Amino acid sequence: MRPRLYWTRRTDRDQPGDPVTHRSSSNDRTALVVVAHHRADSLTAHTARRTADRLEASGYRVDLLDLHAEGFDPRMTTADQPDWGDREKAYSDEARAHMRRVLDADVVVAVFPVYWQSVPALLKGWIDRVWNYGFAYGRSKPRLAGKRMLWLGLAGATADDPITEAMHALLETSLSEGIASYCGFSHSAVGLLTDAEERPQRVDAEGGLLVGDAVAGAEREAQYADFDRRAREAVEKFLAAEGVAA
């Protein structure tokens, strides 16, 4: 037996003192760059710094959020669990501080290693705890409406491995469609940066993982120069699309 459903669309009244989305002028735009890696010397952290530099060069004020360095705990808590009966629930101070940073940003760029065709737990928990009911979704006037998002995922797979196409599609579905667009973002794209490891990875005909020998010397320099170029192109493509949309 299924219960009858009494649907209500709750009124969309902001509470006094609630944060309000403001449209920045083109000279006063903010980019929130979210890094999800446990090592400061990782290629992920390097890519996030370069991305921040590129955004600053384009006139953005950059808020760099290093989830590991800031000690963010991705585990859900009772305080940050949605209350489906109270869209105005006051979440934890920590979650609300993160909400403010998302709200202040015109664009959000998440930079992360791809683990299991998805984001690492550290980034998943930031979404779970911060992109919460009543803030990121669940209002007829989304507070995050009009913002733009880029997901930059680093993968050890090689560009010509057939798995990368399926991986990219899965990331687009789960991150761009399932999260950012659902929350009212006007644009969301996944940049999948392959060949992110010094040892290339492929999947064989039976689906097993093959790991190649490490590249070294000039070859490695060339690999990482190429990686940096592709990362920069992904950011520039994202910024160019913004120009078109404006």
Add this chain to the structure above:
Amino acid sequence: MRPRLYWTRRTDRDQPGDPVTHRSSSNDRTALVVVAHHRADSLTAHTARRTADRLEASGYRVDLLDLHAEGFDPRMTTADQPDWGDREKAYSDEARAHMRRVLDADVVVAVFPVYWQSVPALLKGWIDRVWNYGFAYGRSKPRLAGKRMLWLGLAGATADDPITEAMHALLETSLSEGIASYCGFSHSAVGLLTDAEERPQRVDAEGGLLVGDAVAGAEREAQYADFDRRAREAVEKFLAAEGVAA
């Protein structure tokens, strides 16, 4: 410029003292039930306990792994990061203890709330840190081969919400195909348990979330009785498929 690739398939030699997969007799089977929720009084925890009871009634020894109660930290660490040049890397003591529990199990059942069409960070990190290179994948003879897996996800969406079909498909792709089958499991299925909240959830024509009024009294009793029945059926269907496969 892309680096040349020197593919090597490393020999599949186990090290002395390495854990060895053993096939249990049919009277000595073990089920690892993994719970990923932050509250012991959650419907997720309740469903995990009932699932454990059902497995015990079917003759399984049950190892109940409550990730929150055991203080599992889902954040990746340098110690548990894969070393693509060393498949024999000694991961942290904590990760190795979890690997042993996975290895000792004939079936693994994960019980979790669906957050963002995916597993919560707590469970994602258990996969990230424990289902590691050289243990769960990366060998021509997978150590987890032949095991069976059930993913029981609790969702607030109603069964007749069109989103549940897409959600189920996305979970099957990412969890059953992308994780369990990739690691050599002989069978993996997702049981999506809808109507898990007292306030039903639907998506409207524009994709916005609608939250229904809370059910109460006899109606609520009926809702949860129905939920328990569907959870039990998902476990029984999984166990019956095992009989067919044996």
